[in-house]
Amino acid sequence: MSKPFIDQLTAAVKAKKNPVLVGLDPRLNQLPSEIRNAFPVDTPQGQADAFEAFCRGVIDAVAPLVPVVKPQAAFFEELGPAGMFALAKVISYAQEKGLLVILDGKRNDIGSTAQAYARGMLGRGQSPWNADALTVSPYLGDDSLTPFIDAAVERNAGIFVLVKTSNPGGAMLQDLKTESGETIYRKVAAFVEGAALKTATESGYGAVGAVVGATWPAQLEELRTAMPHTWFLVPGFGSQGGTAADVAGAFDENGLGAVVNNSRGILFAYQKAPYAERFGEAQWQAACEAAVQDMIAQLAAETPAGRL
């Protein structure tokens, strides 16, 4: 693709008029029976085939509605190599259907090893995995992030660095205060914002984004102010407790600057009220679609995303 990832993301969010990111987290025991019965799911290959078929079905349902999806590497990697082939096929299928793809791998390592991850994963049509963007973990520090940033810039791709994660235990390190009174997550945020500023396009945002959980509304506001060039990937909406009102602070005044992830709440909507009653298991794709539409409406009503 010819444009920087962040410009593609901005354009896609504007075109679809919403910031919903659908997380592709297939879980065997929650797959609709139609899918489970179509494959020998007692083998890794059968389970990988079922995951691929399910994700294709989700993509078919949501591609007309949302700008971007986020396959979770762990659920595919859990199946061994067969799962990794399915992951690659899901990424390609999503892109064929016009979606951007953020691969959620939370990878990191040092020096030439970080380069290997970055070269392997980042860049549509330029890497075996073809991800448009990748999530990256920061514990190894600045020289471990630089290879990902460089590859992202070179290949018109993006990265999202973990800053303030949605889980309660994230506080163990991220909320520690340093001698200067600043939290660890603000230290990471400062590095990320610096890298975002250096790589910013005319959109105002850079190739380096941040993961900031929907479960921390005050920190979302704090970091939105502190990180004006950094696009946020916001997990924790729905199943983890984050609401539309909680994520309002993640956006800029134009409703840009954040995508809000929902995985289980969309993928397995057919199992939950009110969708279970309206659609039932056979219409699981219609349930996905309705759950996306409701999330779009909630964000439009309660956040600046309503201005999109």
Add this chain to the structure above:
Amino acid sequence: MSKPFIDQLTAAVKAKKNPVLVGLDPRLNQLPSEIRNAFPVDTPQGQADAFEAFCRGVIDAVAPLVPVVKPQAAFFEELGPAGMFALAKVISYAQEKGLLVILDGKRNDIGSTAQAYARGMLGRGQSPWNADALTVSPYLGDDSLTPFIDAAVERNAGIFVLVKTSNPGGAMLQDLKTESGETIYRKVAAFVEGAALKTATESGYGAVGAVVGATWPAQLEELRTAMPHTWFLVPGFGSQGGTAADVAGAFDENGLGAVVNNSRGILFAYQKAPYAERFGEAQWQAACEAAVQDMIAQLAAETPAGRL
């Protein structure tokens, strides 16, 4: 396997009388021409086949000498799904040859996603990847580490949590001091040691180990004292500048408690003095073997590993 990983590791280090961990980091441009010419390395599948053949050759050379190997996931993942199949085959081959396998993936995520990684990767004969142990990153905090610890205990496997990494940039977060004057790496170390203590076997060591770089000799000593139940995985020896004397502090008084990784210095010994002259490219396996024997001798001369 019937014994906890840490007991298997202790037994293997005692049986081989050395703590050398051979890192399996295949790099295309450094493969011996014998291997490069045998496969169509301009395709991901050809390159994956070359990586597998090379790693099998390394394993053949080092299996009689060392207790454990560490495949680096990034170099296989760089090749896409084909690389992941090669990784699985390399893990199995190393185990067939009597080696323990620590998969270096530096994985982590939250809750059920962390469980998916742990279930997929940990446990020989009990997971698609069959790793005896896995490296794990701690930025996401305690509740992200617990699923890995639980799976390790349940399956007689192990994990090594990043504490103080070998790269200079590791200092960015790890060396920050909190308000109480303690470094971040000591905060992680305290959690790891607590988990190691809870899972300790009669060996005195637990299912949870720590990654501490050879490039920080003072911190190796400091952490050895602070973490008496924690086995160390020590990267950074050789190419990154760590010497045998630098890693002396990693061991307990019996020469146990640490494995010291060397990747490039062994794998590509045939390209470097004095092995290049003695062996040349055609005898690259003999060069690996000689480099391992020299490292064993250096550690025996300058560290408590000499008591093994």
